[in-house]
Amino acid sequence: xxxxxxxxxxxxxxFPEGTEALRPDRLAEGFIAAGxxxxxxxDGAPDLALLASVGGxxxxxxxxxxxxxxxxPVRLCREGLDSxxxxxxxxxxxxxxxxxxxxxxxxxxxxxxxxxxALDLDPTEVAIAQTGVIGVQLDPxxxxxxxxxxxxxxxxxxxxxxxxxxxxxxxxxKSLTVTNGGVTVSAxxxxxxxxxxxxxxxxxxxxxxxxVGEPKAALDEAVGNTFNRxxxxxxxxxxxxxxxxASGTSGLPLPDGLLDEALLQLALAIVAEGEGATxxxxxxxxxxxxxxxxxxxARAIGNSPLVKTALFGRDPNWGRILxxxxxxxxxxxxxxxxxxxxxxxxxxxxxxxxxIGIDLRRGDGSGHQYFxxxxxxxIEINAEYTT
Amino acid sequence: xxxxxxxxxxxxxxFPEGTEALRPDRLAEGFIAAGxxxxxxxDGAPDLALLASVGGxxxxxxxxxxxxxxxxPVRLCREGLDSxxxxxxxxxxxxxxxxxxxxxxxxxxxxxxxxxxALDLDPTEVAIAQTGVIGVQLDPxxxxxxxxxxxxxxxxxxxxxxxxxxxxxxxxxKSLTVTNGGVTVSAxxxxxxxxxxxxxxxxxxxxxxxxVGEPKAALDEAVGNTFNRxxxxxxxxxxxxxxxxASGTSGLPLPDGLLDEALLQLALAIVAEGEGATxxxxxxxxxxxxxxxxxxxARAIGNSPLVKTALFGRDPNWGRILxxxxxxxxxxxxxxxxxxxxxxxxxxxxxxxxxIGIDLRRGDGSGHQYFxxxxxxxIEINAEYTT
Numbered sequence: 002x003x004x005x006x007x008x009x010x011x012x013x014x015x016f017p018e019g020t021e022a023l024r025p026d027r028l029a030e031g032f033i034a035a036g037x038x039x040x041x042x043x044d045g046a047p048d049l050a051l052l053a054s055v056g057g058x059x060x061x062x063x064x065x066x067x068x069x070x071x072x073x074p075v076r077l078c079r080e081g082l083d084s085x086x087x088x089x090x091x092x093x094x095x096x097x098x099x100x101x102x103x104x105x106x107x108x109x110x111x112x113x114x115x116x117x118x119a120l121d122l123d124p125t126e127v128a129i130a131q132t133g134v135i136g137v138q139l140d141p142x143x144x145x146x147x148x149x150x151x152x153x154x155x156x157x158x159x160x161x162x163x164x165x166x167x168x169x170x171x172x173x174x175k176s177l178t179v180t181n182g183g184v185t186v187s188a189x190x191x192x193x194x195x196x197x198x199x200x201x202x203x204x205x206x207x208x209x210x211x212x213v214g215e216p217k218a219a220l221d222e223a224v225g226n227t228f229n230r231x232x233x234x235x236x237x238x239x240x241x242x243x244x245x246x247a248s249g250t251s252g253l254p255l256p257d258g259l260l261d262e263a264l265l266q267l268a269l270a271i272v273a274e275g276e277g278a279t280x281x282x283x284x285x286x287x288x289x290x291x292x293x294x295x296x297x298x299a300r301a302i303g304n305s306p307l308v309k310t311a312l313f314g315r316d317p318n319w320g321r322i323l324x325x326x327x328x329x330x331x332x333x334x335x336x337x338x339x340x341x342x343x344x345x346x347x348x349x350x351x352x353x354x355x356x357i358g359i360d361l362r363r364g365d366g367s368g369h370q371y372f373x374x375x376x377x378x379x380i381e382i383n384a385e386y387t388t
Numbered sequence: 389x390x391x392x393x394x395x396x397x398x399x400x401x402x403f404p405e406g407t408e409a410l411r412p413d414r415l416a417e418g419f420i421a422a423g424x425x426x427x428x429x430x431d432g433a434p435d436l437a438l439l440a441s442v443g444g445x446x447x448x449x450x451x452x453x454x455x456x457x458x459x460x461p462v463r464l465c466r467e468g469l470d471s472x473x474x475x476x477x478x479x480x481x482x483x484x485x486x487x488x489x490x491x492x493x494x495x496x497x498x499x500x501x502x503x504x505x506a507l508d509l510d511p512t513e514v515a516i517a518q519t520g521v522i523g524v525q526l527d528p529x530x531x532x533x534x535x536x537x538x539x540x541x542x543x544x545x546x547x548x549x550x551x552x553x554x555x556x557x558x559x560x561x562k563s564l565t566v567t568n569g570g571v572t573v574s575a576x577x578x579x580x581x582x583x584x585x586x587x588x589x590x591x592x593x594x595x596x597x598x599x600v601g602e603p604k605a606a607l608d609e610a611v612g613n614t615f616n617r618x619x620x621x622x623x624x625x626x627x628x629x630x631x632x633x634a635s636g637t638s639g640l641p642l643p644d645g646l647l648d649e650a651l652l653q654l655a656l657a658i659v660a661e662g663e664g665a666t667x668x669x670x671x672x673x674x675x676x677x678x679x680x681x682x683x684x685x686a687r688a689i690g691n692s693p694l695v696k697t698a699l700f701g702r703d704p705n706w707g708r709i710l711x712x713x714x715x716x717x718x719x720x721x722x723x724x725x726x727x728x729x730x731x732x733x734x735x736x737x738x739x740x741x742x743x744i745g746i747d748l749r750r751g752d753g754s755g756h757q758y759f760x761x762x763x764x765x766x767i768e769i770n771a772e773y774t775t
Binding site: 316 | 453455523703706710718720722724726767770
């Protein structure tokens with residue numbers, strides 16, 4: 002075990018005191034997982050991931066994309082899943098099963114059904130997530146055929162295999178296992194942009210052996226403070242999914258902050274690995290009329306290509322921050338603001354993790370957003386990728 | 389005189405039949421202009437532009453940015469100008485006079501006052517626009533000193549000087565003079581970055597000798613169909629200004645479409661010259677619940693960095709168009725849409741002016757947006773530019 006600080010290189014992540022990091026292969030007690038290659042990805046990389054709870058569906062919750070073009074697995078999770086009792090999670094990578102019509106829904110149902118049968122669950126207890134190229138039908142047969150073998154290999158040390166098999170263009174796995182006061186949280190994420198070149202998506206799966214009375218409330222709060230505050234390119238995917246499962250086997254409540262900081266660590270890992278990113282930043286907005294306004298302004302600043310290129314170019318250009326804030330509040334009056342209201346120095350500094358901010362001098366509302374820079378590599382990745 | 393078609397290389401501009409192009413130096417009857425270098429720009433390029441009507445303030449109207457961080461000249465035009473009687477327009481380039489506080493307002497007032505004195509106008513009859521760097525105080529003395537000399541040089545052939553002196557990072561002047569059935573429209577614009585619907589560091593000045601009974605209504609409609617439908621990088625400027633003046637000396641009404649097409653020509657010239665742009669596109673949205681929804685979706689598609697890089701990379705990636713539409717309508721249901729609903733072929737084709745579209749299959753609302761691609765050069769320009 003190592004102190005959790007060694008696990009995170011991010012200045013904004015502060016695990017509760019006494020938190021220690023375990024090997025990320027190791028899942029929270031009560032969970033088993035595995036991954037395999039079934040040929041969805043042409044390069045033979047792992048593309049089928051399975052995670053199950055031991056001893057029946059635990060307390061659980063889910064957050065899904067609100068993109069109007071929701072993929073088939075997202076629609077199936079909305080319609081054919083009891084999100085408070087998720088006994089297993091199946092993920093395929095390499096094909097998003099999005100814009101695939103009724104045939105895509107049938108494919109998602111077949112995969113869900115195969116997992117339910119192999120693990121002796123009801124189909125409504127099996128969550129499904131898929132990520133990859135949009136608009137191409139997925140052949141379910143190799144997946145369905147592989148599920149029983151994969152179910153036999155599920156292991157408490159399978160977090161690494163699982164984390165690898167959910168990736169698409171990610172540079173590497175994004176996963177962690179942390180423990181504090183006898184309670185463990187393990188989590189696995191993928192995503193290198195809110196949406197990648199035709200390959201969609203941010204996925205995150207979180208398990209704990211802590212006792213969680215209201216998992217949906219806990220997850221919503223944690224996601225609101227983490228994944229909902231990150232932006233690589235301002236694009237919302239058709240497949241975004243976060244699943245939270247709490248086995249409660251430790252008999253102890255989840256320590257305050259453990260879930261939030263674990264998700265923040267993974268959210269920042271996604272930003273830092275955003276397509277072409279070389280630097281990341283947090284923009285804090287103070288003095289807004291209310292927190293919603295502050296968040297809206299922070300998001301506008303974090304999504305501004307002028308601010309993102311200033312981050313890349315190490316240009317302490319406070320005028321661009323002011324302009325983006327003014328655009329977000331068009332019709333209002335911010336003309337009293339000047340250089341003094343803006344913190345932009347670190348844009349021009351040596352650090353790769355940068356703090357910027359603006360004080361709107363209107364009220365007490367505050368908010369923040371994490372974002373990456375906009376670089377040549379982003380253009381290369383997205384212009385050269387061809388459907 | 390040449391047919392107006394030879395003036396425009398844009399497939400979307402259709403001047404009324406019989407329209408002919410004059411040299412853009414030539415202003416509509418009743419207007420005179422000139423430009424000079426007064427040292428705001430360090431490279432000695434022209435940076436002071438003056439345009440006046442002959443024989444007192446004509447029928448006129450104005451559109452200003454709604455960015456909450458409005459620059460001093462914008463605030464002065466709101467507070468200290470009779471926009472229905474604009475007798476002269478003064479423009480400085482190289483300094484936006486934005487985020488400059490009360491001192492900046494005083495500077496704008498001094499420039500306005502100097503022009504009023506030189507042309508024997510009331511200060512409330514002098515419109516002012518400024519463009520350039522944000523947050524730096526402008527020394528008014530060289531400007532004020534140069535105004536009388538410039539006023540002496542005003543000429544009906546001064547459109548070219550005027551158009552040149554309003555530029556900042558523009559590659560070249562954007563101006564035109566067109567005539568139809570005895571009525572002439574001349575116009576001069578600038579802008580190459582921070583271009584977004586709602587206006588952007590975009591300036592445009594339009595003169596006609598036609599009789600225009602309701603110039604504000606005519607201008608609002610024309611701007612709504614042109615400058616409010618373009619986007620280079622989704623950024624709204626602090627200084628956007630459009631001024632429309634109608635001397636009425638021709639005694640004839642403005643031909644239908646002449647103003648709109650003139651502004652569309654200049655708006656597209658701005659998009660085509662957007663920072664680093666190599667291709668431009670129109671995205672049309674059909675089948676929306678209403679025109680506002682259609683415009684909102686068109687804007688989201690035109691501002692999507694994934695669509696903009698696909699335009700650059702000549703990738704007919706219909707999934708990105710669908711994803712951007714879905715994000716714009718988050719919470720709604722577009723899952724019935726597939727490849728058939730999207731027109732993306734021209735993205736992959738040889739043309740530099742591309743038509744794309746999506747049919748939302750919900751109602752009868754339609755809308756459109758013009759946008760440029762996102763390229764390496766955009767990154768270079770904005771990452772290497774230093775305050």
